[in-house]
Amino acid sequence: MHFTRRHLLQTTGASALLASIGQQAFAQAAALETTNIITGFAAGGTSDTICRRVAQKLQPAFAKAAVVENRTGAGGQIAISYVKGRPADGGTILQTPTSMLTIYPHIYSKLPYDPVNDLTPLSLGCVFDFGFAVGPAVPASVKNIADFLAWAKANPAGANFGSPAAGSTPHFVGALIGQHGGVELKHAAYRGTQPAMLDLLGGNISAVSGPIGDITQHLASGKIRILSVSGAKRSRFAPEVPTLVEQGLPDMAHSEWFAFFLPAKASPELVTRLNGHMKTALASQDVIDGLATFGLEAMSSSPQELAEILKKDTAKWGPIVKKVGFKAES
Known part of the structure; x- marks a missing residue:
């Protein structure tokens, strides 16, 4: 089964209706005292913001208190490892970019x-594109990807970029940009995009590849410029910025999902009930509008749809990882 962004956006409206019905069906279920939403990335970034907005909507119907925990490190692995060992009773929910689940199996010999x-x-949470931005370390004459690659080739000391994690989708986007221009762009992995953006603003690194919303929130500083976006079409959050495909990089249309999971062996009843709450949360206008300020398009799914997306994307990234040639240390 093939899923496209259009298909999933179309199903979001139906999901909202089903969520409404589901909420009525599960209204009698007792609320938990506390549920913890775990993210592997730092506070203030896109991963953190969707957790906090969804957490607000889960209380008090699903849990009397919903708490967000930022368990950073190892490119998101610490958070996932923590969740897998928790009871599958709804008290612990994982939110993660899917690259930790679809790309990491190809780059780590052991996870x-x-x-x-x-x-x-459990459910998709949102979809988003990546941006590739440069900061004060790069001359103002660099206005697009071709300019940057030419500058990086002439200035090897500055041929670098940061991303939120080694082996993440934005890491591979940056590496593929370098390959396209025949330039080895040195990669710096951070614990989330926001720490990378701080180094970009300070002139400590030349560029950052990260979620578009993590970049656009810093445009007001006047210190950074977005050279490209990674989606199949221009982002509504940066409509003036051309895509990588538009700039002559074929097969470079990459978006990513944030999604929610429970530990293994969660009961079907719990999965169905929490999926209904998730769909209701993600269909709320204030959540939709709030996520949009971070460049995120709210989107839910059924558990079965999410499982199919993971299977498809895992197969997609195998050849890309092989092309880049990156292998992470276990």
Whole structure:
């Protein structure tokens, strides 16, 4: 089964209706005292913001208190490893970019978790594109990807970029940009995009590849410029910025999902009930508008749809990882 952004956006409206029906059906279920939403990335970034907005909507109907925990490190692996060991009773929910589940199996010889067997798919949370931005370390004459690659080739000391994690989708986007221009762009991995943006603003690195919303929130500083976006079409959050495909980089249309999971062996009843709450939260206008300020398009799914997306994307990234040639240390 093939899923496209259009298909999933169309199903969001239906999901909202089903969520409404589901909420009525589960209205009698007792609320938990506390549920913890775990993210592997720092506070203030896109991963953190969707957790906090959804958490607000889960209380008090699903849990009397919903708490967000930022368990950063190892490119998101620490958070996933923590969740897999928790009881599958709804008290712990994982929110993660899907690259930790679809790309990491191709780059690590051994992972501390099994993306399929250690987690229970719950729902998509949002979809977003990546931006490639430069800062004060790069001359103002650099206005597009071709300019940057030419400058990087002439200035090898500045041929670098940061991303939110080694082996993440934005890491590979940056690496593929370098390959296209025949330039080895040195990669710096951070614990989330925001720390990378701070180094970009300070002139400590030349560029950042990260979620578009993590970049656009810094445009007001006047210190950074977005050279490209990674989606199949221009982002509504940066409509003046051309895509990588428009700039002559074929096969470079990459978006990503944030999604929610429970530990493995969660009961079907719990999955159905929490999926209904998630769909209601993600269909709320204030959540939709709030996520949009971070460049995120709110989107829910059924657990089965999420499982299919993970399977498809895992297969997609195998050849890309092989082309880039990156292998992470276990």
